[in-house]
Amino acid sequence: QVTLKESGPVLVKPTETLTLTCTVSGFSLSNARMGVSWIRQPPGKALEWLAHIFSNDGKSFSTSLKSRLTVSKGTSKSQVVLTMANMDPVDTATYYCARISGVTGEIDYWGQGTLVTVSS
Amino acid sequence: DIQMTQSPSSLSASVGDRVTITCRASQTISTYLNWYQQKPGKAPKLLIYAASSLQSGVPSRFSGSGSGTDFTLTIRSLQPEDFATYYCQQTYSTPLGHTFGQGTKLEIK
Numbered sequence: 001q002v003t004l005k006e007s008g009p010v011l012v013k014p015t016e017t018l019t020l021t022c023t024v025s026g027f028s029l030s031n032a033r034m035g036v037s038w039i040r041q042p043p044g045k046a047l048e049w050l051a052h053i054f055s056n057d058g059k060s061f062s063t064s065l066k067s068r069l070t071v072s073k074g075t076s077k078s079q080v081v082l083t084m085a086n087m088d089p090v091d092t093a094t095y096y097c098a099r100i101s102g103v104t105g106e107i108d109y110w111g112q113g114t115l116v117t118v119s120s
Numbered sequence: 121d122i123q124m125t126q127s128p129s130s131l132s133a134s135v136g137d138r139v140t141i142t143c144r145a146s147q148t149i150s151t152y153l154n155w156y157q158q159k160p161g162k163a164p165k166l167l168i169y170a171a172s173s174l175q176s177g178v179p180s181r182f183s184g185s186g187s188g189t190d191f192t193l194t195i196r197s198l199q200p201e202d203f204a205t206y207y208c209q210q211t212y213s214t215p216l217g218h219t220f221g222q223g224t225k226l227e228i229k
Contacts, residue, residue, distance in 0.1 A: 105211030110163035
């Protein structure tokens with residue numbers, strides 16, 4: 001059974017760095033063509049793709065947020081870590097991690113999401 | 121970045137109706153286009169991948185078509201559980217990212 005779960009702070013202060021961890025089970029991050037995406041959704045707004053990392057360690061980032069984002073595999077083989085620097089109240093959103101699978105890169109499994117609020 | 125534009129942004133329809141949602145890419149993306157359904161408070165769910173392939177377990181009343189820059193999601197004979205927000209996503213260029221459309225909210229008339 002494939003599952004993904006996001007974990008991290010629910011509240012961060014402006015200018016702080018957000019660190020979120022995605023813990024996966026039911027598949028291996030080493031499998032060919034497998035990857036993990038990070039997507040966020042401000043309350044009442046649309047989905048926004050942030051970044052992804054693949055089994056071969058290939059990474060990509062949203063152009064508008066590239067300077068603030070890092071993504072890496074954790075020390076555990078089943079974790080992916082996203083960091084976002086210099087958080088601002090507009091970054092308040094539900095953050096999802098999700099599995100990219102298949103030749104055409106579709107997302108077939110999503111985490112439940114974690115709401116992160118940015119406020120002093 | 122590849123920009124994805126959905127239309128309409130919102131749509132009212134009745135149970136039993138046939139509805140079509142359109143997604144346009146800012147450059148050609150072949151058939152690297154996926155459709156997701158999202159209900160309030162829930163994570164999105166994959167409906168269609170590679171423009172026209174139905175994800176396992178998704179009812180056959182959902183269908184997708186298109187290639188290049190123009191794509192459509194069609195729901196034949198709307199059911200009460202289909203009222204949700206729908207997003208397209210391009211996965212054409214991994215280095216350029218996998219952007220989403222702005223969403224189409226399907227509401228009950």
